[in-house]
Amino acid sequence: MGLLIIRLITFLNSQAPETTNYHIAMTMLANYSNLHLISIGKIAKLCNVSKSTISKFARQLGFDDYLDLKDNAAFIENRFNNPLNYLSNILTSIETDGFDNYLNAVTTDINFLRVNLDFDAVDNIAKAINDYDNVAAFGLVFSESAAIDMQYKLAYNGKFIRTFQDDVIQEDFLRNAGEDTLIIILTNSGDYLTKQQIKLGTPRKDIFSKTKAKIVVISSNPVVKNFSFVDEALIFPHQTKYQTHSIMYQIITDLIVSRYRYFNSLL
Template sequence: MGLLIHRLITILNTEDPDSTNYHIALTLVLHYTKISCSSIKEIADLCSVSKSTISKFARTIGFDDYYHLKESAPFIENRFHFSLNYLTNILGTIDGEGIAPYFNAITKDINYFKENLDLETIDHLAKDLVRYDQVYAFGLLFSETAAVDLQYKLAYLQKFIVTRQEDTEQERIIETATADKLIIIFSNSGDYVKKHQLKHLSARQKIFEKSNAKIVLITSNPEMMENENIDYCILFHHETNMQTHHFMYQIITDMIALRYRYFSTKQIKE
């Protein structure tokens, strides 16, 4: 998924439907193929607003200007030649090999996690959730849905954490976070910590270097355990090349909520 599509969807999910930003985002989504070949005046006319309003909108959603927004518009499948992207890895495999390998991969990964459950590290995070009053959970795309899932599961236990869908706001919070904050990152590859996966793979390491928060990464990449910007990792494993992390996240967040309920009831503060 491209950066512009992600940011437009975020506006539609978070803005007041009566707002100008929502109106522009909805118009751009409905006429998405026109963006890459339209001038700022043509887009302004399409949205029934001024050129300056379009420029302001572009800056509001994290672009330098309209031309930067326009450059991000073309949808190119597998833009970064990443073979594990959703269209290629999931839909492409099912189209080519049938449904059976898809279900087999999910079953194998769940069984592996069950047999190799690292409850000690999950308990570590559960205790941190008790200790920290200010907790954030972030990810991109499917990984951000895991952050929202954890937010709702913990809310049932009267533990309230914060997540933000906007990639720019996630970066701001991480970079400026103080030592009294706990940040949970969902990233199957672990690349979230090193580079912006939707923004031409631009470097993001410095954001974490500046952060003073405790950072916990939920990932399938064991190499991230050695990353100096991560305090500790909760690892899961892929038995095949099929990317099943959106299923694995659901199980992991259930385990986190379960163990948080245990420790919060015991009032573990040490």
């Protein structure tokens, strides 16, 4: 999934439908398959706004200008040569191997988690959430969905944490976070810590070497434990070819919130 479509969906999820920018975003999505070929004049006409309004909207989404937005518009499945993307790894495998194989893989990964989960790491994360007043949880796409899910789960227990779907706001928050802040990163591959995953060319990310926040990582990649800026890591390796992290996240965050509830009750 490309940077533009993620930012458009994120934008729509936080805007009132009657606004001009909401209409522009919806028009871009309606014409998404050809958007990389559409000039600023034509998209402005389709949206019934001026070219300057389109330029301002592009900048509001975090792009330099409309041309930069267009460069991120072409949808190419697995454009970054990642065989673990959702379409290739999950949907194509289900279509090829059948639904039963997929369910068996999910069961296998859950059973492995049951036996091998690092419960000390679960407790350490739960204690940190309990100890810090300022807590945030971030990820991208399905990992960000898990961060939002965790936000709601903790809110049910009186703990309010922050998360942002917008990748630009996430980076700003990381850049400005102080030592009094705990940030939980959900990243299946671990790449969120080192790469701009949804930007063209996946440029290197160095924001974590600059942040003063305490960084906790939930990942299937044990390499993240070696990063100097990672204070705590909970690892859940996959045992199958399927990337079942969206399901594993739900189980792991349930356990973390359960232990948070326990430690909070001791106060």
